[in-house]
Amino acid sequence: MRCGYACGSSEHGVSRRSFLGHAAAMGTAGIGLAGLSLPAAVLGSEQKPTHKRILNIFLHGGVSQLETWDPKPNTDTGGPFRAIPTSVPGMHICELLPHTAQQMHHLAIIRGLNTKNGDHGRGTVEMTTGRKQMPGTEYPHLGAVAAKSLTPEKFPLPGHVLIRGGGPGKGSAAYLGPQFESIVLADGKAPANSTRPDKITAEADARRQAFRMRASDRFTARRRTADTDAYTFSYDQALQLMERQEVFDVTKEPAADHDRYGKHEFGQHCLLARRLLEAGTPFVQVNHSNYDTHYENFDFHIEQMGEFDQPFACLVADLAERGLLSETLICVMSEFGRTPKINARYGRDHWGTAWSVVLGGAGIQPGAVVGKTNDNGTQVVDREVDHGHVFHTILRAVGVNSKGEFDVGGRPFPIADPAKDAISELLA
Amino acid sequence: MSDDTTTDTPAATPAAAEPTLPAVDPSKTHVGPAWKHDRPLVACRFHPSGQHVFTGAEDYFVTRWDMATGKPTQFVGHESWVRAIGCSPDGQTLYTGGYDGRLIAWEALAEKPEPKFKVDPAHQGWLRALAVSPDGQQIATCGNDKLVKLWNAADGALIGEFAGHESHVYHVAFHPAGQSLVSCDLKGVVKDWDLAAKGLRRDLTTAAALYKYDTTFRADIGGARSIAFSGDGTRLALGGITNVTNAFAGIGNPAVVLFDWETGNPLVQFEGKEKINGAIWGVRHHPDGFWIGLSGGGGGGWLYFWKEGSAEEFHKLKLPDTGRDLDLSSDGRSVSIAHFDRNLRICHLFAKPA
Structure with missing residues (x-):
């Protein structure tokens, strides 16, 4: 062409x-690394990034809202876990998240998500693009939108990074162009083929x-x-x-931080995410896999949330302590939630009718709870929203006019679903 | 409790068994009376008299069911599901352990049961299983804190703590001779604890068949979902799931690994002739020499009967619903089964009366 x-x-x-x-x-x-963004002069090391950033933790497979952000103890759907108080008076989350509970004053919970979907692929696309999946139509991933919108000129690093421990692969940039696709750090390693061969x-x-x-x-x-x-x-x-x-070398972080975050994959990936965000990377997604617990949901959530809780809480606390939280929006999402009904195999199945997402940091009301489900979590009874609203909210929170348009080759493309808007009461 | 109690042979309770009843014959096993709870059941244990069965469910209650009338009595004191239930040999005291980490002792047959003592928490995280020593003097518990603990059955005082497992401890049992305690964890590690020395005597061969790390879903699956010694103490059976190809869908087969207690090595791995999906949630040794296993999972509920000489069952019975726990009555004539469909069912191990 x-x-x-x-x-x-x-x-x-x-x-x-x-x-x-x-x-x-x-x-x-x-080396071939198509997808890297913004060629520019190398940023001086003494310059501290001031632009907004987004951290998206994607819990692949569909985390259970009942075992995380919207517990319903002692109900027919509640399962065996108890709810515990958090650092926000009156806000309770599942007992599987004791460390995160102490950081909830930095975070907010959206409990009224109804995405009307129980398909992994579709859910992943819809949650990360904020659009209903349509055959033959491709929308850019949140990371691509963030990279295009937030990356400063002359910024030397990729704008859209995926730290992949299983879960969805490369985030598409669609019509925004390949320079906004994600750089994938498979297993938390630096991009492949990015060192000069010894020979x-x-x-x-x-x-x-x-x-x-x-x-x-x-x-x-x-x-x-x-x-x-x-x-x-x-x-x-x-x-x-x-x-x-x-920047991609997590071994440069202090040993004490490795201990705090944990030596397991997700702990290391969270530490790497902190490193990338500190360096100013506009969008970092960390995948944690897997939550598709049709069988023995409770045992597997003990295992997976046991990995998630401490490093995630460390990351939130560290971003806050280092003054980065006001510049960094945090999101914890999945492709959908899990059924309130417990099946015969102690499992929970796919469920998009009433579930939760967590946001926090830049531009988000700390400690807020928006939306409500009924007593046993089978329906949203207040402030129902979907992926489109979440997408708008994330962008608005980091200062992007989500009702605006991208100009791509002279053609206007709405940044987010024009039929939706941000969850205004969540915005600080 | 639900009113829709269902019984097909109301008088045919274990306690009502008369000497004139047919002899035990596993091939004639049939489903007898059933009683329905409000929530799916997760555990069951016979009272030594056979006149009552205790159940745990997907709620916070333990229920005592009168086998003659079906009358339920609730024990209120836990704040999570109760999957660990045991009775003192004299039938006076009931011990329950829950996913709330609590160990509670109750007067087993009280009209309005109240805790005799409560240890809260006995374990950090789930208390997964408990066992009552043959002399009734001690209680052993295990849980997600990777510990096995020993308690004075009279007052709940901690008298031993056994550390060494590196994953959640799924089950625990006293050896019939009373000198050993055995535990098995998520990864199939089996430990023999010396009760007198309060320390590890030996590690048995790991029950590797009952564990897998699923690399696709990045999670562990396995553990002893059930445990039992043979009456003479020469065999240890661990029940669980094997051949797992998809941990998160429960695609794997029920299996029992039978150990020679003296050598600590597996002798045989009982499985079904027909490979169905599920796990062995209950295993018991019958005084007549055969083993009984209860499977539950995607393949539904089945009762299996094995003899030591063969890896395949000599008989099996399809149950009305998936099974989640099993116990054998003290007279060896019946098993109780906790079902997902909320029913407590009694299966009789003899021919149905004409």
Whole structure:
């Protein structure tokens, strides 16, 4: 596809030449990392990010609202767990979350979610795009929207990062373009192929890079297309990423923090998320898997929430203590909740009719509870909302006009579902 | 309690069994009387007299059912489900342990039961199982705090604490000789505790067949869902789920791993000829020498009967609903079964009277 690119937009009009001069000096291997965002001059290490950020914890498989944010003890659906008080007077959550309970004054609970869906794939798409899934239509992931909306110019890191411990894969950018797709840190490791192979010396790599740039410039001067730009961007951005590789290295965190967060995968991923957010990454998603507990729901929630509780609480507390919570919105979501009815195998099945999501931090009323389910959790009885409302709320909370539009190649695309709006009473 | 009590043979209770009744014959096992609770049942135990059965349910109550009348009596004192129930050998005291971590002793046959003593919490997190020593002097409990604890049955004083398991301890049992306590955890680790020395005597061979880490769902599944010694103490049976291919859907088969107590090694693994989905939630050794297993899960409820010489059952009985716990009456003529469909059912191990 030929592209005139007379638009001069920030996506295209970057100081690529000056950046490449710097990058070539450090030497690199040619690596394919399409999806990295914003080529720009390297951010000085003394600069502290001030832009808003989003942390999305995705509990893959469908966490039970009854074993987390909306307990119904001593009812026919309540299961064996008790409710415990939290740091917010009058707010109770499940006893499986004792550490999180002490951080609820930083968080808010939406208890009136009715997403009318019990399908994993559809639920994942709808919760992370804020739109009803339609055949043949693809909307950008929340991370892509955040990356496009929140990433400052000249920011050297990827804007949309997925720390994947199972669960959904790459977050699509859809019409926003591949530079806003997620960089996936599989198993919490730095992006694949982001170090120079030992067999290639720095000098040889610099020569290679210079040669590639000459060839690329010559080609671009006559036959510039969207494809060649994307190709060039991927090189440029990979070079920046390589220079900032330490951001992805969770081993740089103090040993005491590793102990606090836990040495298990989710603990390490939360610590890595803290590191990325401190570095200013606009959107970080951490997946925790798995909650699809059709069998022995209660045993498995003991195990999974036992992994979730402490590192999540540590992360919330640390963000608050370090002054980052006012700039960072936290969301804990799933693709859906789980049935109030307990099946014959002590399991709970898929359920999108009455469940919960947690938000907190930037722009969110701390300690709020919005929405209500009935006594045994089978129906929403107050302030029913869905994925669209949550999506708007998240964006509004970080200062994005969710009723606005993206201009993509001259075409307007609503940032969020125009038929929905933010949950205003949750906004600070 | 529900009013829709159902019985097909109201007089055929274990206590009513007369010497003239047919001899025990597992192949003639049939479903007898049933009583219905308000919530799905999760546990059951016979009173030594056979005149009552105690149940735990998906609520906070323990219920005593009169086998002659079906009259229920509630024991109120827990704040979670109760899956651990035991009775003193003399039938005077009932012990219950709940997912609230509490251990409570009750006057078993009181008209209005009140706690005789309460240990709260006996365990941090779930108290999963309890056992009463053969002489009735001690109570053993185990739970999610990875501990096995020993209590004075008379007053609830802690008299021993056994640490060493590295995962949730699912079940505990006293050896019939009274010198050993055995426990099994989520990962199938089986420990033999010396009651006199209050320490570990040995680790048995791990019941590896009863545990799996499901890499797809990133979770552990397994553990002894049931435990029993043979009457002579030479065999230990651990029941659970094996061949798991999908932990979160419960796709796996019921199995009992039978150990030689002396060597600590498995002798045989009882399974069903037909592979159904489920776990063995109850196992008992019958005085006539055979083993009884109760399965529950996706494949429904089944009673299995095995003999030691064969891994496959010599008889099985399809139950009306999935089973969740089982006990054998002291006279060996009946089993009680706690069902998901809220029914406590009694199955008689002999031919149905004509």
